[in-house]
Amino acid sequence: MLDVIFREYDIRGIYGQELNRSSAKAIGFCLGLKMLEKKCKNVSVGYDARCSAGELFSYLVSGLNKAGIKVYNLGLIPTPLGYFSLYEGMKFDANIMITGSHNPKEYNGFKITIHKESFFGKELKEFSKEVYKHLDDEIEENLEAENYDILSLYIEFMKEQFKNLKGFDYEFIIDCGNGTAGVVIEPLIKALNLKARILFSKPDGQFPNHAPDPTEEKNLRAAQELLKQNSQFKFAFAFDGDADRMVALTRNHIFCGDELCYLFAKDIPNPRILAEVKSSQNLFDAVEKFGTIFMGKTGHSNIKKMMKEKRIDLAAEVSGHIFFKHRYFGYDDGIYAFLRALELIFKGYDLEDSIRALPQLYTTPELKIPAKEEQKFILVEKFKNAVKNGQLNGVKELCEIDGVRIKFEEGWALLRASNTSAYLITRFEARSEKEAQKIKTQVLELFEKIRAGI
Missing domain, CATH: 3.40.120.10 (Alpha-D-Glucose-1,6-Bisphosphate, subunit A, domain 3)
Structure with missing residues (x-):
């Protein structure tokens, strides 16, 4: 089919x-x-x-x-x-x-x-x-x-946009993952005279060093090892296969897309921010103190559409898609996001300390539950109705923007259908691992009860 x-x-x-x-x-x-x-x-x-x-x-x-x-x-x-x-x-x-x-x-x-x-x-x-x-x-x-030749024009554009970074005396690592990032990164680093150790820059469709997905920690091991072994490197950046996503990391921390969104937002005057439903509550609570933030659907196409409707300066997905309208065009560009992150370091922001200063929350990784294509949206709808009918304890608020995000006193839970694959996605966040596991247990128990009834 x-x-x-x-x-x-x-x-x-x-x-x-x-x-x-x-x-x-x-x-x-x-x-x-x-x-x-x-x-x-x-x-x-x-x-x-x-x-x-x-x-x-x-x-x-x-x-x-x-x-x-x-x-x-x-x-x-x-x-x-x-x-x-x-x-x-x-x-x-x-x-x-x-x-x-x-x-x-x-x-x-x-x-x-x-x-x-x-x-x-x-x-x-x-x-x-x-x-x-x-x-x-x-x-x-x-x-x-x-x-x-769009490549030369793009490099000239970035060279002009980030001319303040030219010659920046800061050593860092870039993992191109044998994807397309390398065709831009090598000439761009040279044009800006930056001190980068570039890994796996040659495009190779066999991806011989690791899979082209930097959100999987196992694919960051080469960069992590270099960070641990060489004290002169403080930061690393990694791209996915087509470089529309970027992940940043230090020796001690891997920055999720929602964390990067918060850091970028701090450097935008009176920002209007859009975050997807999987984002941490920290992002919403923190940005509300100095800007305006909206919650929206997952997916680059949905985000671009809502950015225009809400006049958004910056949007992000947890997976590392970062969309800048502030000083840019409003689409997801991992290479541009990397340069904006480097610019924050250049300006003196301590990115790791800024994240550490936020309230300590425990967030689970995405849990993917296999589900038939013809059943996944039905399952989400039945689960949503069950929550509305009081079959979960302690529910404070229900968000139906994309699947169902349930707010509890101690945290939140998300259940949504993937728009691209045959599975459901869940995520849980709370003030401690114990509270997150408690939320996870009761949500999945209800879900399994509903699935058994189909």
Whole structure:
């Protein structure tokens, strides 16, 4: 079934299965028609380091050319440079990034932006029906595309934006993870004359050193070892496969996206902040003291939409997607976020102390509960109704923005359906591990009772 590759935020799947020659050509053709329908004259296309990128590029571009839209080839670049192409010089009307993001090497897919708006959700699901109609079309191979050097323009832009950092005498580590970050980081570090030890900069779709997901601590071990062994290094930064996410770490602490959001917010006058439902209560409570903060849905497409609606300066996901509208364009860019973090250090902020000064809370990692695609949203709805009917003790408040976030006297719990995979996501936070476990136990007991009844 082709449906499995049409996710909430993008098109993604295992290359060679539903994502293949015929589906990629049909997607390209239908996207070209959709973009022309939306008055686009052209589309920029870039790709990540995955081994399937070249083949997918040829199939996608063949479909786009059959539709009759002008194609520009951005080459192997991070996803944020695809977004950047829509803002730099206002030359392009749409962008497609061929990327599997942080997923295992066998995955790939398409992130689509039309007139600076994410193409996602119901519109993307409806679009999948058009793709079905053209799966058996004969689409000849046509790789006609004009090369466009977005990389040099991006580096020049960042060099100007962060000229205050030029020659900063501070040693740090960067782990590119053999993803696309390396094609930017090496020339950018040179342009700013920064003192960085760069790890795994060569793009390699086999990801020989570790998986391209820096939110898994095991993938940070190389950077952690260097921090422990070399006292001159105080900080490290790591990127996912397409560099739209960034994780920062010291010898003693790994900064989650919500913690970075708080640190960045402190350096923005009267900030308007957006945080997803998985974020720590500390972020909401702390930002309320000096700015305005909203809670929103998880997912880069949802966040970008709400940022425009609420005139947001800065948004973040726990997973390391950081969206700056303040001094930038409002999309998630791990490389830009890295430079803003380095700028905080340059200005004299002690990032670790700032986090340590917040109230001590215990937050569990995300717990993923396998669930069938056709059942996961039903399970969340039934759980929500059970909570409303008083089947959980001590509930103070119920937030239904994205799944259900339940506030208790001692902390909170979250249960939501993943929009991209066949599982539910839970997270728990409280003033101590014991209280968090207590909340977790009663929430999961109720959930299992509901699941048993389906």
